[in-house]
Amino acid sequence: MSGRDLHGFITNCRTEDLEKLTLRMKDGLGSSKYKPAEYEKLHAIVDAKRLQSAHIAQKVKRTLRAAKETKESSLLRQHRQVWSRENIKLANAGEKAEAELQGFLRPNGLGSRTDKGILSELLDHELLLESELEAFRCATVEPIWQLRDDLQYRLTEVQHQQHHQPPQLADWEKVLHQVNFVKDQQDAINEKLHTEYLAIEEDILSLGVEESSTKTADCLVQVDQVPEEVLYLDCPYPGLTASLIQEFQxxxxxxxxxxxxxxxxxxxxxxxCGWSADDHLRFQMTVSQYPHDLHNHRALYMDMLQRLFPHRSRQELINHKLSWDWQRFTQTQLRVVAQSWQRDRADLLFKVLVTLEEARQAYQEELALHTDRQHQQEICSRLSDKTLGLVPSWASGNVIRSREAVFDWH
Structure with a gap:
């Protein structure tokens, strides 16, 4: 046996190890350190934990539901505030428009007979519209109110008769038949109104009113070259006129x-912006109701847009808003450039008119100076002629030379 084997064969035994080994031999395969599992108690603990987690989950759901309801009520409250302000603004605008219309339609505001004839036609048309509106109300709204009153009366009778005898099936069939008849009538009326609406819309589009208003709103500006005031203005200096025209060009x-x-x-x-005309108009009107100075205006109008357009995703609404913002920015940029051109053109025209006025004054001064010189030359010539007739012949040469010197000096 080598030294290495001897070292592996010899083991170090302590007293504690002997005691543990003795206990191990006495207990056999079992061990006193590990107790048998109590599965019933463990199941009870697991059930208690599961029940506790279920209660916590229900509490979380109730909390989330309450938070959602609170958020919804807060949003609706803010929407109502916006709607109330918009309603007041629209009511004021309607009253103002009505007052302006009444002021225009007053007999004192119309002077000629033609205007009074137009006023009479408008008043007759207003009476006709009122009579048509009353007939439409009697044919559409009154049946619904009558049906409502009839149903309330029948419901009251049924509640009183439930204790004595049950209602008969034939009575309910009559009521359902009447309700379905009114519903079909209202559907037919709505279809007719929609058809008339489409016809009127086509008539308006055929007139080209919307296109002309769109062109006006887009501010399409035509830049002219030179104003007529400069082209047809009398200027004594052709070179100055050419330079001023070049400035305008x-x-x-x-x-x-x-x-x-x-x-x-x-x-x-x-x-x-890629949508239909009606959807785009509704989008514009909705966003315009929430101004930038309103707190949390972006979240409010996005919430309202999602309610109005449930078939469109939030990203589609955001993209449409970006497209509309870019369109408005381009229109604003066009308007700013047009205003800058008009301002610079007006400034240049003012400077040109001032320059032309100064040029005319300078030309008038030069013309007056030239006239004075000619007048002086004529006076000198007459005086020299008189002098030649009075002086002797030997001095005439000196006079002539003096006159020539005077002319040369002028």
Missing amino acids: SLSEKYQSRLQSVQDRLQGLDRF
């Missing part, structure tokens, strides 16, 4: 390129 060329680029970019954009 340079200014027009400078703004023409800028305006053309902005107009091309604006005409390349879709008028309704």
